[in-house]
Amino acid sequence: MYTAGEESSLDELRALAAPGGDAAALFRALGVSWTSLVGLEGGGLRELMDALPPELWDSDPWLVGGYGATWRSVGSPSRSAALPYFDAAFGAMTDATPLPAVLGLHLHHSAALRSLGRLGDALAAADRAADLVAPDTTLPLAWRIRFGAKAALQRGITLYHLGDYDLAKTELRTAAGLAPTNLLRVEQVECYAALAMLEYSLGEFEAASGYARVAREASGDSGLLESPFGAAALIAELLICVERNRIDDAEALAPVVAAASARSDWEPLGLYAQAAVTIISETYVGGLDLLRRCLQSYRKWEPPGTIVTVSEGLRATLLLRLGQIDTAWDILGSLTPTQHHANCPARFIAHLRFLSGDVQGTLAALADCVAMGDAHSGRTLVDVYLLLAAAHYRLGNPSVADVTFDRGLVVAAHNGMRIPFRLVPKDVMRTMLARATERPQTDAVRELFTDIDTTGSTDSDDTTAQLSERERDIVRALVRGRTVGEMADELFISVNTVKSHLKSVYRKLGVSSRQAAIKRARELGHQL
DSSP: OOOOOOOOOOOHHHHHHHOOOOOHHHHHHHHHHHHTTTTOOHHHHHHHHEEEEEEEHHOOOOHHHEEEEEEGGOOOOOOOOOOOOHHHHHHOOOSEEEHHHHHHHHHHHHHHHHTTHHHHHHHHHHHHHHHHTTTTOOSSSSHHHHHHHHHHHHHHHHHHTTOOOHHHHHHHHHHHHHHHHHHHHHHHHHHHHHHHHHHHTTTTTHHEEEEEEEEEETTTTTTTTTTTHHHHHHHHHHHHHHHTTTTHHHHHHHHHHHHTTSSTTTHHEEEEEEEEHHHHHHHHOOOOOOOHHHHHHTOOSSSSSTTTHHHHHHHHHHHHHTTTTHHHHHHHTTTOOOGGGGSOOHHHHHHHHHHTOOOOOOOOHTTTHHHGGSSOOHHHHHHHHHHHHHHHTTTTTTHHHHHHHHHHHHHHHHHHHGGGGGGHHHHHHHHHHHHTTTOOOOOOHHHHHHHHHGGGGGTTTTGGGSSSSHHHHHHHHHHHTHHHHHHHHHTTTHHHHHHHHHHHHHHHOOSSSSSHHHEEEEHHHHGG
């Protein structure tokens, strides 16, 4: 049963389990130590508990629940195996079960349920723990604070999945504030990683990157960042790379996200993030296959949470890129926006209406977004501003369009976003950019002008004449499939210089990815 005492390392526990060891001492030490070891050493803990005489622990709710918690450890081969043990643990509880043990089991049960997508049950389990902590005055204050922080962590992550970003932020910030002295390292990494993902969703990329860095620091060399506990931070970093059109970084990070998020509640979002990379790599069919796997991953979630809107919105985007407009319409018509329009189907509906020449319909589609004002997520607000500006230009309202476009530029510059500028047709975007360059702008906004794909026409006959000889060498190396490092070696220049040349090549060719540059280069063929 739950006991206090000095925690033991896994090696110390193994020493107790050695032939001739003291099984009773091992039993007591496991009761004290399993919570601090379970995140990284689940397999080792199961081996030790399997070696104990069953009659010593199989009716002890604390250790039975601890055995269940091991299935959520790094490298665990199963998630669902945890639930029968938690059922047994709760069945073994009596009125004499210490309150800390009851609280701890409810919180670990909540985490196990969440990892399986049983979000409603996970939230209920975390709520039970929070409800037990709040009114109890028999627990020392330090214990009440500790369990309150752990309950806030579980509630916050589950609420994020359910789409209640405001309440999730309150809970996760509470947990983060108490983390240094009240959360274990594995919990700290999970808390900061979830905050990174939340801030990304709300359109605060610098805050997201900051929390991802803190999660990385808390992980150290433990490997927690590259596990389900840190997966949310990696997903946020990957999606920011996509938004900023950093294709090399995104493609390098995608397999890390895949491995970290596998077999966890972050797996669907990890697959979504990998699919998002295909927007900038222009491998749309591959993206659709990743989204098919994403659907399979969350199909049994209850309730499904916001991942439905997230993944289906991206599926519609990819279908639009593939010219399957009718199917995209059908998908978008069935979606509702998430809180603060962090995922905003209206912007894609507006995009389709604009392409079809229905300018008034474009404005109508964005009416709710406009009504939200500053409450709208900055991540999707850029799209809204750009489409509103394009619609007003078409309607002959240039002064309104200019102000709206500048607002979009400011939001985009704040987060370093590049991808939204693809949503507006190139001819309209060139017009808006040309006008914007003549108005006073901040340095951050002016930096955007050199990176936006549509500043240069891909239809110009003299595109290749604009390339320097070194840039032509870079393009030839791209066609041959050379990596950045290989280009640097072949051309006797630094990797940073290669990246600088690539950026210039992309801009001059009017593309934004390696694949698109290769395609354009092959189209130009002999001119290179």
